[in-house]
Amino acid sequence: MPQPARVRERPAGGAIMAPVLLLAFDTATPAVTVALHDGVRVLAEYTEVDARRHGELLAPGIRAVLSQAGRDRLDLTDVAVGVGPGPFTGLRVGLVTARVLGDALGIPVHGVCTLDVLAFAVECDGPFAVATDARRREIYWARYTGPQQRDGDPAVDWPQQVAPRLAGLPVAGEGAVKYPDAFAKAIEPVYPAAADLAELTVRRLASGAALLPPQPLYLRRPDAVEPGARKPVSQPALR
């Protein structure tokens, strides 16, 4: 559903940049979220929460933000994509789309950790954590000392393993909502918003801060078992 464009305060004295039209999206959580940003403000947004339809929703979402803002795909100057961590299938939809758009339009593709996108929208004094659903009763999580300061690399663990290490810190993201026994203080937001991803990317670009390559943060190896010895098909005689 489209949301009104919003303007965010940004630090004064940033470098003057060439015209920007940034397309940002994230598919690392149940939310498929897309935004268009002109370097100053968010022009259009599209967000739909449906964990099973990332592949269906993303492309129409991109078309929707472009047409809402009355801009052409050829005007795009940059793509930003959430690189997870997140459930693999949905995550890949965002990453392959970002790489393809960058390739076909000849524009750079920037990656941002999805947990950082959630953290950026957290309004809270002091440290907090972000936890998203990793399925199989696990969470992807990281600790933050502030909305733009992650403390350590994102990880995947059971909520019960993480809880003692957070010592009652407030936790944003769906992981907090899903595991209230482990995380008593759930805070907003629950899902990442591409508007925040866009704003964060624009700031990082302006300040020369490092962005990531569009490479997925899987954090888990693929499930695969090497077969054991061949099982005989002939039944041993019944005793």
Next chain:
Amino acid sequence: MTLGSGSVDLPIVLGFETSCDETGVGIVRGNELLADAVATSVDEHARFGGVVPEVASRAHLEAMVPTVHRALETAGLKLADVDAIAVTAGPGLAGALLVGVAAAKGYALALDKPLYGVNHLAAHVCVDQLEHGPLPEPCMALLVSGGHSSLLLVPDVTSDIRPLGSTVDDAAGEAFDKVARVLGLGFPGGPLIDRAAREGDGAAIAFPRGLTGPRDAPFDFSFSGLKTAVARWVEARERSGQPVPVADVAASFQEAVVDVLTRKAVRACKENGVDHLLIGGGVAANSRLRALAEQRAADQGIRVRVPRPKLCTDNGAMVAALGAQLVARGARPSALDLPADSSMLITDVLV
């Protein structure tokens, strides 16, 4: 409709295939093959004895853009030259399909070109146009691959495909792969058995022919009993301390498979008054299947068409070929919310 090769004004179609472990990107113009780039993760699956879906999906993501550029380079084209995009929408591995579908949508969006989400099996049939020209209408298609074994009556590959029968258990390629494992030959087993069988005698061991009794479904297949029979035979041999005659087992197993496939395919042609038999899918690369089909069909006045092996296994050119055919017939493009459908029915050629 004229779809001769070399016509410059025919639309150029870029095709994507990611239903299993091959990242295929093909480019065709009408019936002319311009590029067929394939990246495969087959080596990463070998030690697991079968395709690991997540491994395949990860490999698709990494291979996608580089494979597109390999195809463009081969064709001597730029992305801007592409007139339409086609992609396998199903059937296949859900996560793997989705990488191709999302990539195809991205290119369709960026290039502002129509997108066609197509059936993988129909593409396996259609690919023969690239080698032998327009398909006779109707034709009979025997589709034999790692995941499928079907007999299809095809009045029109873009809109009318009628399944006559299919396997009730293992696919033909799956049987080759499993028997290869029993014989310790490696993965994928088809080509290895094909090679081993050349040194063996196909009549050495009388393995069972599944579903060939008078009351069995005339066009269905069953290979699971055969696979078990081979395993039993090999085990009995091992137990008795005798060496396993790998070449004879391979040849006799292969003979059992291709005997049933060709017998039923020829019968399907006769009963439906069709005089062209097309064989597609990875198992169509099998040398004995080709030879026996030719021989049995010729006896009945039926002509056999088999694309070259590279076009039989999964590739993007076959998807582009079907896309080109759909464009030529004025089919309506798919919507941008096109889903990947892992269990897409063969009767649905276009989403």
